[in-house]
Structures are given as C-alpha cells and as structure tokens.
Amino acid sequence: MSIFSFFKKNKSKEKTKTLPQLLNELKQSSDFANIQFETRGNHISIYYFDSLIDPKLLQQNVLCHLQNDVPGRSSLSLDDLPQILPVQRIEVTDNVETIETKLLKGFAMLQLNENKRRCVLINLASENLGLRPNNDSENEFSVVGPKVGFVENIGTNLHLIRRQLVTPNLIFREMTIGSMSKTKVVVAYIDGITNEQTVQTVVQRLNDIEFDIVFDNSLLDQMISDNSSSPFPLFVSTERIDRVVYALVEGQVAIFADGSPYVITGPSTLFHFFTSPEDYYLPWILGSFFRLIRIFGVMFSTLASPIYVAVLTYHYEMIPKDLLGPIIFSRSNVPFPPILEVLFLEITIELLREAGARLPTKVAQTLGIVGGIVIGQASVEAALTSNVLLIIVALAALASFTTPIFKMSNTIRFIRFPIIFFATFWGGVGIVFAICLLLIHLGRLQSFGSPYLVPFYPLRRKDFVDSLVRSSYSGTVRRPSYLRPRTFWRYDPKKAKQKKDIDE
Amino acid sequence: MKRIAFILLIMLALTGCKNYRVVDEVQIIQAMGYDVKNGNYIGTAIYPTFKQGPMTKPNILTTSSSTTYDLIPRLSSKSALPIEEGQLRLVLFGEEFAKGGITEVVHSLARNNKIGSRLQLAVAKGDAEELLRITAKKTLSDTLYLSNLVEQNIRAMNLPKMNLHLFLYNYFGKGRDPFLPYFEKKGDFVKLEGIALFKDGRFVGKVNLRDSFLVKVLLNETKNGMYQLRVADYRKKEESRVLLQNLFARSRYEWKKRGERPVLTISIHIQAAVKDYPSWLDMPQKNTLKMVREKMEKDIETSVKNLMEYFKEKEVDPLGIGDFVRSQTRNWNEEEFYREYKEIDIRPHVKVDIIQTGIGE
Numbered sequence: 001m002s003i004f005s006f007f008k009k010n011k012s013k014e015k016t017k018t019l020p021q022l023l024n025e026l027k028q029s030s031d032f033a034n035i036q037f038e039t040r041g042n043h044i045s046i047y048y049f050d051s052l053i054d055p056k057l058l059q060q061n062v063l064c065h066l067q068n069d070v071p072g073r074s075s076l077s078l079d080d081l082p083q084i085l086p087v088q089r090i091e092v093t094d095n096v097e098t099i100e101t102k103l104l105k106g107f108a109m110l111q112l113n114e115n116k117r118r119c120v121l122i123n124l125a126s127e128n129l130g131l132r133p134n135n136d137s138e139n140e141f142s143v144v145g146p147k148v149g150f151v152e153n154i155g156t157n158l159h160l161i162r163r164q165l166v167t168p169n170l171i172f173r174e175m176t177i178g179s180m181s182k183t184k185v186v187v188a189y190i191d192g193i194t195n196e197q198t199v200q201t202v203v204q205r206l207n208d209i210e211f212d213i214v215f216d217n218s219l220l221d222q223m224i225s226d227n228s229s230s231p232f233p234l235f236v237s238t239e240r241i242d243r244v245v246y247a248l249v250e251g252q253v254a255i256f257a258d259g260s261p262y263v264i265t266g267p268s269t270l271f272h273f274f275t276s277p278e279d280y281y282l283p284w285i286l287g288s289f290f291r292l293i294r295i296f297g298v299m300f301s302t303l304a305s306p307i308y309v310a311v312l313t314y315h316y317e318m319i320p321k322d323l324l325g326p327i328i329f330s331r332s333n334v335p336f337p338p339i340l341e342v343l344f345l346e347i348t349i350e351l352l353r354e355a356g357a358r359l360p361t362k363v364a365q366t367l368g369i370v371g372g373i374v375i376g377q378a379s380v381e382a383a384l385t386s387n388v389l390l391i392i393v394a395l396a397a398l399a400s401f402t403t404p405i406f407k408m409s410n411t412i413r414f415i416r417f418p419i420i421f422f423a424t425f426w427g428g429v430g431i432v433f434a435i436c437l438l439l440i441h442l443g444r445l446q447s448f449g450s451p452y453l454v455p456f457y458p459l460r461r462k463d464f465v466d467s468l469v470r471s472s473y474s475g476t477v478r479r480p481s482y483l484r485p486r487t488f489w490r491y492d493p494k495k496a497k498q499k500k501d502i503d504e
Numbered sequence: 505m506k507r508i509a510f511i512l513l514i515m516l517a518l519t520g521c522k523n524y525r526v527v528d529e530v531q532i533i534q535a536m537g538y539d540v541k542n543g544n545y546i547g548t549a550i551y552p553t554f555k556q557g558p559m560t561k562p563n564i565l566t567t568s569s570s571t572t573y574d575l576i577p578r579l580s581s582k583s584a585l586p587i588e589e590g591q592l593r594l595v596l597f598g599e600e601f602a603k604g605g606i607t608e609v610v611h612s613l614a615r616n617n618k619i620g621s622r623l624q625l626a627v628a629k630g631d632a633e634e635l636l637r638i639t640a641k642k643t644l645s646d647t648l649y650l651s652n653l654v655e656q657n658i659r660a661m662n663l664p665k666m667n668l669h670l671f672l673y674n675y676f677g678k679g680r681d682p683f684l685p686y687f688e689k690k691g692d693f694v695k696l697e698g699i700a701l702f703k704d705g706r707f708v709g710k711v712n713l714r715d716s717f718l719v720k721v722l723l724n725e726t727k728n729g730m731y732q733l734r735v736a737d738y739r740k741k742e743e744s745r746v747l748l749q750n751l752f753a754r755s756r757y758e759w760k761k762r763g764e765r766p767v768l769t770i771s772i773h774i775q776a777a778v779k780d781y782p783s784w785l786d787m788p789q790k791n792t793l794k795m796v797r798e799k800m801e802k803d804i805e806t807s808v809k810n811l812m813e814y815f816k817e818k819e820v821d822p823l824g825i826g827d828f829v830r831s832q833t834r835n836w837n838e839e840e841f842y843r844e845y846k847e848i849d850i851r852p853h854v855k856v857d858i859i860q861t862g863i864g865e
C-alpha cells in the first residue's frame with residue numbers, strides 16, 4: 001500500500017517539475033554525469049547517465065565534433081547542433097517529461113549557454129551492452145530448418161521478422177507498458193490479412209495493462225489472456241522466427257516485448273501447441289505421422305497413470321489374463337494402495353525435472369542418470385513401487401516431453417494429477433468424468449475471442465487440413481477460417497498447380 | 505469459489521464410500537467347479553498365487569453347501585483375502601450336477617456384472633472337483649489350463665465356438681438348445697471328449713469329438729477342424745484311414761413342407777486338404793482323389809444323418825433348426841414344431857473339394 005501511494009504522489013509532482021528540479025533529482029545518482037566546457041565563448045554542458053550511454057559514441061560523435069567544428073563557426077545556436085553532430089536520432093525540445101524519459105533511455109542532454117529551458121537530446125544508447133547477440137533457439141530445437149532465435153533486444157527481433165516478411169503490409173505498432181520499466185512493446189500483424197478486430201482486441205488489452213515492470217513477455221501473456229484461471233496456455237510463445245512468421249502469414253498477431261526473447265502469437269488453438277516447425281520441413285506424410293505421435297503422446301502421458309490407478313483399484317476384471325500374473329506379482333510386495341504408489345513415483349519424476357531445470361547443465365545430466373536409473377531401480381527393490389508402474393510413469397514422462405511448446409508441456413505435467421485423484425476416488429467413471437470436465441473447459445476457452453478447440457468445436461471441416469495432420473502444401477493454400485482473415489488465399493493455387501512442360 | 509470448495513469437500517467425504525478391490529488384495533478365482541454329492545452341493549475354486557512373473561501356482565479351495573447360492577460366500581470363510589470372481593474364465597459342472605440342471609448357476613453368472621461374457625462353461629464326466637484337482641496338480645500347469653484348452657480347440661480344432669454369451673443365446677433363444685464342451689479324466693490327464701447337449705438346462709446327451717466337427721460345420725462357416733475317414737482298397741482287401749483337414753466349410757439349409765412330411769435339405773460344402781494317407785494310396789492320381797472325395801461325401805452324409813437321428817432321439821436342437829424354420833415360416837410355434845421334430849426328413853448333401861494334398865510328386 002505504501003509503495004503504491006508513493007507512486008501516486010510522484011506522478012502528481014511530475015506535472016509541475018522544471019528542468020533544474022529534474023536535474024537535481026537525477027544528480028542524486030552517482031552515475032549521472034555532467035561535462036562542462038567552453039568553446040569560443042559558448043558554454044556547453046552535457047548531462048547523461050554514464051551507465052546507459054556508449055562512451056565511444058559520446059567521444060566520436062559529440063565531443064570530437066563540438067571541439068573541432070564549433071570553433072570554425074561564427075555563431076552557435078541549439079538548432080544548429082543536429083547539423084553538426086553525426087548522430088541519427090537527435091532532437092531539440094523543452095518538454096521536461098520527454099527529457100526525463102529520454103535521459104533514462106540512454107540519451108545525452110546538451111545545454112548551450114545556460115539556456116535553462118531548451119536543450120538537445122542526442123541518442124548515445126548502447127543497445128547491445130550486456131545482451132547476447134544471438135540465440136540458437138535451443139529450447140525449441142529442430143534438426144531441419146533455420147536455427148536463429150529471437151534475442152532480448154527488440155530491435156534485433158523486429159529486424160529478423162522484417163527480413164523474412166518483405167512486404168509494406170507488415171505493420172509494427174509500438175507502445176510502452178510498465179510504469180517503472182517503460183518497456184517497449186510492439187504488436188505486429190500483416191495489414192490486409194489479419195482481421196482488424198483481432199488487432200484491435202490485442203492493442204486494447206495491451207493498452208489497458210497497469211503494471212510496474214514487464215520482466216518478460218510471459219507476464220503480458222498472462223495479463224491479456226482471456227481466462228486467467230485456466231491451466232492451458234492461450235497463446236503460443238516461441239523463440240523461433242519461422243513460427244512467428246508462419247503465424248503472421250496465417251493471419252495472427254505477434255507481440256514483441258523488449259527484454260524478452262519470446263514472442264507471443266495469437267489467437268491460437270489447442271493444436272498450435274502440438275505443432276512443431278519440423279512438421280513443415282519434413283514431407284507431409286512424415287510430418288503428419290510425427291504430429292499424430294505427439295498427440296498420442298499427450299493422451300498417453302495424461303491418461304496412463306490414472307488408468308493404472310483405476311484398473312488396479314477398482315477394475316481388476318479388465319486386466320488381460322496374461323498380464324494378471326506380472327501385475328500382481330510386481331505389486332505383491334508394495335505396501336501402499338495404488339494411488340500412493342503412483343503419487344510417489346510421479347512426484348519423484350517431477351522433483352527430478354525441477355531439480356534438473358534448476359541445476360547447471362552438467363550437474364543436471366548426472367542427476368538425470370542418478371534419478372532415472374538409481375532411484376527407479378532402488379524404489380522397486382525396496383518394494384516402494386512396482387516394476388510395471390515404473391515403466392508406465394517413465395513412459396508417461398517421456399511422452400510429455402514431446403510437446404514442442406514448453407508452456408503446454410507444463411500444463412500436461414499438471415493436468416495428470418487431478419485425473420489421478422478422480423481415478424482413485426471413482427475409478428473408470430472418475431476418469432471419464434475428468435475427461436468430460438476437461439473437454440468442457442477446453443470448449444469454453446477462447447484465445448483473443450476466437451475458439452480454442454477449433455476445428456473440432458465449433459466444427460470447421462476445412463480447417464482440419466492443418467490440425468491433427470499436416471496436409472501437403474497444395475492442401476494448405478487456404479488460411480484457417482477461424483481467424484477470419486481478410487483474404488483467404490495464401491497464394492494463387494491455380495498458378496502453383498500449373499504444369500510447365502518444356503515443349504508447350 | 506465457495507461452490508468449488510463445497511464440491512471438493514463432498515469429494516473428500518465420498519472417499520469413505522468407496523469399495524476398494526485392489527488387485528493384489530483380493531483372491532482372484534479363475535476356475536470354478538460345481539458338483540452335487542448326496543444332495544449337497546460342492547464348490548471347488550482354483551485360484552492362482554503368483555510367484556515369479558508369469559509363473560503361477562494353482563491352489564484349490566473346496567466347500568459344500570445345501571444350495572448353490574452361497575458356495576462362493578462359503579469359500580470366503582476359507583480364504584485369507586476376499587474372493588473375487590471377476591477374472592473367472594471357466595465354470596466346470598460335474599455330470600451329476602449337469603443332469604440336475606445348471607440353470608440356477610448360469611442365471612447367476614449372467615446377472616453378475618463382474619463376469620465377462622467370454623467365460624467358458626464345460627461339463628466333466630464324473631466329478632468336476634477331481635478334474636480341477638488334476639489340472640492343479642500338474643507341474644508347471646497354470647490355473648487357466650482348462651479354459652485355454654477349450655479356446656485352443658475352438659480356434660484350431662473340432663470344437664464349435666462357445667462361451668457364456670453363446671450359451672445364453674442358445675438357452676434363451678426360441679428353437680435352439682445349448683451345448684458345452686465335455687471333459688473326461690484319462691489317467692493323469694484331462695481330455696476333451698466332445699460336446700455335451702443340454703435340454704432346458706439339463707445335460708441329456710453327448711457327441712464325440714469326431715462328430716463335433718460336423719456340429720461345427722453345420723453351425724456356421726468354419727475354417728478348421730480335422731476329420732478322419734476309412735478307405736478300403738477292394739484289390740488289397742485292406743482297410744486304412746485318411747486324415748482330412750478342413751480349410752473352409754459352409755452349410756446351407758433349405759426347408760420345405762410339401763404334403764405330410766417336412767423336408768430339411770442341408771447342403772454342406774467342404775474344401776479340404778488331405779493331411780495323411782496310407783502309402784498305397786496314390787493321391788495325386790485323379791481316380792484316387794475322386795475315390796477319397798466320394799468316400800468322404802458319403803461318409804459325412806451318413807454321419808450327419810446319424811447325428812440328426814441322435815438329436816431327434818434326445819429331442820435336442822443344438823443346431824438351431826427350429827430357429828431357422830422360424831425365420832422361414834409365418835406363425836411358427838415352438839411346441840408344435842418340436843412335436844413333429846422327429847418326423848422331419850433330413851437330407852444332407854455333402855460336396856467335398858480336395859484342394860491340397862501336400863508337397864510331393
């Protein structure tokens with residue numbers, strides 16, 4: 001509460017602040033530097049944040065020119081400076097608010113002859129200082145295809161997108177979010193393809209955000225989400241360029257935030273989360289096959305251990321006669337009911353994953369081996385779990401790794417537990433009940449106002465070409481209809497199909 | 505939020521109502537035998553104890569009671585774990601018991617939701633208990649010995665398809681009678697002897713394993729079974745046998761009622777392979793083949809006739825002829841039909857095609 005009121009007071013003060021007041025305030029900081037010197041009777045003072053600017057730029061583009069070129073001139077005014085200084089972004093202003101934000105963004109303020117009102121703002125920001133120059137997209141790795149990923153610098157990211165989408169219709173709309181971080185956020189879409197209503201929704205939601213610091217794009221993701229109490233991610237967030245470009249071409253909107261290597265694209269459907277760029281780089285039969293395997297993996301991962309619990313607790317009739325022996329034998333020494341046995345192993349695997357993610361890579365590798373082999377084997381030998389369950393849980397964990405989007409694989413990790421509880425309370429009926437609840441929930445979800453379960457609900461037959469399977473490129477000429485794109489055809493399908501024989 | 509909390513609370517409260525049947529905390533019985541001795545019913549159950557993976561050790565529990573209803577509850581009084589019949593694969597009836605009627609037991613099985621419809625029922629010559637004890641005693645034997653035996657013979661040999669579901673269909677269906685596999689004790693072994701015929705839930709007669717091939721063919725299309733027939737060479741005056749393997753057989757019925765005597769024509773078409781034959785038979789020769797074929801046709805025709813005579817004599821209809829006739833006639837009446845069942849003139853027409861004789865010159 002006290003922090004909140006502090007900001008409120010500050011805001012009301014800001015309106016009446018004068019330039020000397022601002023300077024006094026900034027001078028409290030030790031990295032706020034001030035250079036003053038005289039050239040031919042002109043008193044020049046330069047203010048800047050030492051930590052934000054590039055000293056090389058200051059020397060080469062400002063100080064050098066001021067000391068060498070100014071002496072040759074008869075008179076010097078503020079408005080002459082943009083011609084003297086070889087800096088791309090330079091402006092003359094007397095607006096205190098602009099001065100403050102620009103100073104905080106790495107501009108230098110130059111005052112001439114103690115003219116206290118007007119000043120020149122020169123861009124000397126060192127954009128890449130401390131940021132990595134490139135990203136090998138290792139979190140969403142694909143063997144085939146480009147391996148360039150987005151980085152923390154939004155300028156670089158926009159550059160990467162513009163380089164691939166060479167069209168004047170690619171629109172970037174910039175805005176600033178965060179009362180303290182003043183993060184630059186860019187909404188990208190292709191004019192003439194993307195539905196304006198979607199763009200409007202996105203822009204409006206972003207504008208409505210009241211927050212102090214935007215650490216990452218995922219914060220925006222949560223704040224603009226249609227249903228914040230759902231475990232399912234409603235927008236794809238990716239660090240791959242091809243994914244974002246494909247989404248834009250389909251008619252989606254992409255949101256970039258400065259300082260985040262992840263880009264949000266939406267509106268998304270459930271199937272976007274099981275799509276990997278590799279599906280499009282492989283022949284369509286292989287791409288479809290691997291996509292189906294992935295979807296099977298998700299179902300297996302969420303249902304395997306609940307079914308184990310339900311069958312062993314309630315439905316022993318269902319066990320095939322040849323499996324009865326191994327299951328009973330491996331369970332005969334386990335002192336727990338199936339539910340505790342399953343929870344024990346599932347939580348062990350979750351612990352392993354968490355530990356693996358928090359530790360340095362080299363240690364994590366060792367941990368994986370120790371956890372996977374030693375703990376698994378030991379827990380079976382200590383009769384804490386059964387052999388059969390160990391295999392089921394390990395396979396389920398493996399299957400959940402196949403989801404290409406990290407957010408979705410987290411959801412799948414989570415969704416298993418309520419189903420396990422349903423299975424232990426009500427057996428098979430419980431599982432069916434849980435699946436029904438899940439389907440109802442999914443059917444009600446929306447992503448930027450468009451349905452999440454499309455093309456299944458509502459049924460869109462034509463959109464099936466790129467959902468469960470990835471049809472060949474001649475089949476995916478038409479953009480999916482749920483996005484309501486302004487033009488449906490990605491390219492002229494007749495031209496593409498034309499046969500060009502040599503002798504005609 | 506309040507509602508969700510309430511639902512969660514109810515869910516927790518409901519956990520007390522659950523009926524746990526954890527798979528390793530129940531005694532799963534896999535075969536059950538019913539006998540009657542001096543007016544007392546005896547129930548025998550085989551349950552496995554699992555030792556090393558798939559290896560099982562069969563154990564036997566026996567109890568007696570004056571009714572069939574409380575046999576399973578009485579078994580519980582001898583068992584450390586609750587008895588569960590959900591994995592029951594075979595129910596074996598002693599001959600005496602079967603003669604007294606198996607309706608009560610089958611009704612209770614049919615209503616029991618834990619029991620699958622692929623359960624096998626069977627009749628044992630003598631005591632069911634004795635047979636079950638033999639299967640349990642054998643080294644390395646498993647508790648599913650008898651049910652596997654039945655299934656194997658249905659799949660590959662002369663036994664027609666049967667299980668609880670088909671039994672109930674034949675039992676309740678109008679114009680058909682049920683039948684079950686029939687076991688006999690042969691020394692230290694259990695041997696499948698043929699088919700036991702039932703009338704109104706009572707064991708009334710049996711068909712041997714050779715003729716059960718005919719039952720199988722007459723019931724529906726079938727792709728397996730073995731049939732042996734005698735061949736005699738008039739020159740050599742010596743008798744020998746030929747073993748035929750059925751490759752594909754189908755039967756077709758035709759019902760005619762002109763004049764006094766109704767006529768049922770059964771055309772049977774068997775495509776067979778000659779498996780084994782005596783060395784003096786020159787099989788690839790056309791004449792020999794023809795001879796074997798004609799011999800077989802004649803043989804089967806007489807066998808079918810004899811079989812039908814037996815059915816008529818016992819007044820059973822395992823082939824569902826009544827049901828077939830019902831589908832062909834208006835205002836079919838069960839009682840009326842079976843009154844003149846014995847009068848039906850049955851004319852089998854058998855056609856055999858020998859399509860394989862094995863590799864050789």
